[in-house]
Amino acid sequence: xxxxxxxxxxxxxxxxxxxxxxxxxxxxxxxxxxxxxxxxxxxxxxxxxxxxxxxxxxxxxxxxxxxxxxxxxxxxxxxxxxxxxxxxxxxxxxxxxxxxxxxxxxxxxxxxxxxxxxxxxxxxxxxxxxxxxxxxxxxxxxxxxxxxxxxxxxxxxxxxxxxxxxxxxxxxx
Ligand SMILES: [Zn+2]
Numbered sequence: 001x002x003x004x005x006x007x008x009x010x011x012x013x014x015x016x017x018x019x020x021x022x023x024x025x026x027x028x029x030x031x032x033x034x035x036x037x038x039x040x041x042x043x044x045x046x047x048x049x050x051x052x053x054x055x056x057x058x059x060x061x062x063x064x065x066x067x068x069x070x071x072x073x074x075x076x077x078x079x080x081x082x083x084x085x086x087x088x089x090x091x092x093x094x095x096x097x098x099x100x101x102x103x104x105x106x107x108x109x110x111x112x113x114x115x116x117x118x119x120x121x122x123x124x125x126x127x128x129x130x131x132x133x134x135x136x137x138x139x140x141x142x143x144x145x146x147x148x149x150x151x152x153x154x155x156x157x158x159x160x161x162x163x164x165x166x167x168x169x170x171x172x173x
Contacts, residue, residue, distance in 0.1 A: 063089065083109040084156035094158045097166075104166040104173060109155050111138040113173035141169050 008016070023029045054061050070077050070087040077087075084093050085106070094105045107113035116136035120128040130136035132146045142150050148164035155162045
């Protein structure tokens with residue numbers, strides 16, 4: 001009969017079997033009539049099995065992890081920083097503006113939003129043309145000749161130019 005490889009010695013296996021037997025038949029055993037919880041997914045394992053205690057406060061641990069991921073973004077994170085988005089637990093500047101304006105400022109800052117180029121990429125529209133005729137990327141929204149223009153520095157403040165630009169695009173993106 002082929003033997004199965006096991007990390008347990010035969011004495012240990014025997015000891016387990018003896019304990020298992022007592023558990024099954026002896027009503028004085030602490031785990032008598034107890035059935036083990038079936039493990040379904042790795043992610044359902046007890047946190048006791050899969051985690052270690054923190055060495056700092058949860059806030060510090062969370063911020064450290066966030067900054068580590070932020071730093072791994074390289075030039076993208078550098079551009080966000082220039083435009084006023086920083087890895088801190090505080091609101092980005094312009095939060096005193098109406099929500100739609102602040103949302104638009106943040107979309108311009110990170111370069112993600114419902115510009116025509118993105119809408120085309122997402123198969124929501126077939127054309128990426130702006131009203132001015134140029135392809136309407138997120139970067140284009142800051143330079144469109146038919147709208148108020150602004151720079152990354154304007155977005156960081158935000159200056160009057162950035163607010164005018166965000167106000168112009170707030171219902172579109
Ligand atoms: Zn345009």
